[in-house]
Amino acid sequence: MPANKKYLSSPFQRFLKITAGFIGGYLVMFSFHLLMTLLFQKKNVIVTAGITGYILWATLLLLAFLAKNAWKIWIIYLLLATLFYLPFLLK
Structure with a gap:
């Protein structure tokens, strides 16, 4: 049984x-873990980033597909990346 067309997104949205x-x-x-290097010791962040980085990235990947509008998710991700990177940049 084919999927209902109203639940499918356009190719550009996909x-x-x-x-x-x-x-x-x-x-x-990446910007979140850079922010963590300001708060904790760098060696501890680097060790845990291998595991937590993959978990965070996979969660964000899943959330992008659950969103109805891809433009909104791009804006949210860019704002979060800027917010996390700004303290590292100002240091």
Whole structure:
């Protein structure tokens, strides 16, 4: 039985969701761990980033596909990445 057309997104929205999940999720994850290096010792953050980074990235990837509008998720991910990176940049 084919899927109902009203639940499918357009090809461009699908592309935006994929890129937001992969690229935007990675930017948020990376900037979050940079922020953590300001709060904790760098060696501790680097050790835990291997595990927590993958979990955070996978969660953000999933959230991108659950969103109805891909533009909103891109804006949210870019704002979060900027918010997390700003203290590191100002230091």
